[in-house]
Amino acid sequence: DAGVIQSPRHEVTEMGQEVTLRCKPISGHDYLFWYRQTMMRGLELLIYFNNNVPIDDSGMPEDRFSAKMPNASFSTLKIQPSEPRDSAVYFCASSLEVSEQFFGPGTRLTVL
C-alpha cells in the first residue's frame, strides 16, 4: 500500500487566497483525521471523519476552514480566505476502527 497520500507537499499563497489541501487515505480505513502542526501549538486535531461523515469538527479554528470527504478515498481541507497565521504543516491521517493512525507526509502551507 502507498500509505496516506497528501498533495500538494508545499503550498505558498498570498493572504486572501483560497487554499485546498488534499488527502487520500489508506484503502479500507474508515477513519480520516486532519491535523495542524505549528511551533507554538504543536499538533492539533482539526476534524475527523468516520465512513465519510464528519464526527467532530470542534478543532476547526474558524469558519474560514472547511473539510469534506465526498467518498472513502478522498478528502479536502479548504481555507478561504487564507491568512498568514494559517501557515503551518497540515497532516492527514487514517485508521481502521480504533487502531493506530497512519500519517501522511504533510502539506507545508505558507501564507504571505
Next chain:
Amino acid sequence: AQSVTQLDSHVSVSEGTPVLLRCNYSSSYSPSLFWYVQHPNKGLQLLLKYTSAATLVKGINGFEAEFKKSETSFHLTKPSAHMSDAAEYFCVVRRAGSYQLTFGKGTKLSVIP
C-alpha cells in the same frame, strides 16, 4: 480531560549510548499510549503502542517503552543510539473508547557522532 507532558524539549546523546525520552500523562480513563517519530520534513511514524496488555512494549528500530501506572509515565528508551535516530519524538495518549489523540509537545533527539 487528558494531557501529555514530555519533560525534555531537546535531548542530546552520543552515538552508541543509551537514549531516554521522558513522558508523563494524565487521563481520566484507561488510556492507550503511543510514541511517534518524525524525521525532518516527513510525516509521523508509529514507533510503538501500549493498549493495556504487557506493560513493557517493544517497538521498531530497537526502541521500547514501559507503562508505569503508579507513576503515570511512559518513557521511551533505546540501549544504543544510532545516527539515524536523530528526529523528533512525540508521546501520545488516547482515552479508552475515543478516537482522538492528544500529543505532547515533542522531544528533539540529537545524536552526536
